[in-house]
Amino acid sequence: MSDVTVEAMEGKVVTNQLPTGAIVGESPLHHSDLASIAEKGPQQGGVHFHERKLKGLLTLRCTPSVEQLSLIESLLGVALPMQPLTSVTADAISVRWMSPDEWLIIVDGEQAFELETRFQEKFSGHYALVNISGGTTIFEVSGSHVVDMLKKSTPVDLHASEFPVGKVVSTVFAKSGATICRLADEKFELVVRRSFADYLWLWIQDASREYGLVVKA
């Protein structure tokens, strides 16, 4: 426990989950050595794959009142997306609607502890804010055939008329699950479980084979 910083505030305990010192954080796809594949592998293809590794992910659960909503906005810098299946993407922070009383907050890995501490200090009422960074990783898939690849993996309708930029869905993906957000016409973000990351990486390689897979560092 010596590498862990704990700050206690009136019964709330916030733990910095990032190791300090000589311990280097490893993403769930560390063993795949994506950096080498990006350098030596194919540079052209229909599907581009990039792991946005070691991000800070926080789950917020509450049914916010009007005052709480404005406090959340001031703490996060962006307003909570209240409409179902919507999201907010800003430079340093993005927020995904997960269910009527649940949101996923994505920040840089180093900022999660700071945001969590600030939130627990200022926020009150009936709510829960949990750091889930350690259990998840984020894949970013893009390219001219990315929709074709995703169609093999999920039953969700991905046509632009049904799935516009900014929409976010939690759904089944391959034989696992993922939270899919459309970042651009041909760019998607998949938030996946850490334990399924390797399986989904293998799945995406297989599903992308006919289009050509390009790994981005």
Next chain:
Amino acid sequence: MFHIYCPHCCEYREEEEFHASGQAHIPRPLDPDACTDKEWGEFMYFRANPRGIHHELWVHGAGCRKYFNITRNTHTYEILEVYKVGEKPSVVANEAK
């Protein structure tokens, strides 16, 4: 394959995202200690199995993970209505229970 409307996500999704959780509207006895074995056994284990209109509890397990109710015709598989927990169904079978 059902195409089910989730009242929390407000859109239709494939059945594989959902799980059926059995009969809806089963009130837990307010005072379990005062129940006879028969009353408690019926609350715990005995479920209606109608041919026709049936109210069921479903969960959007792979999506928003919320429970909601479906009124379904077990004969034709037609989904007649979807409504949130706590709401009353507007479509009910004609005959009394």
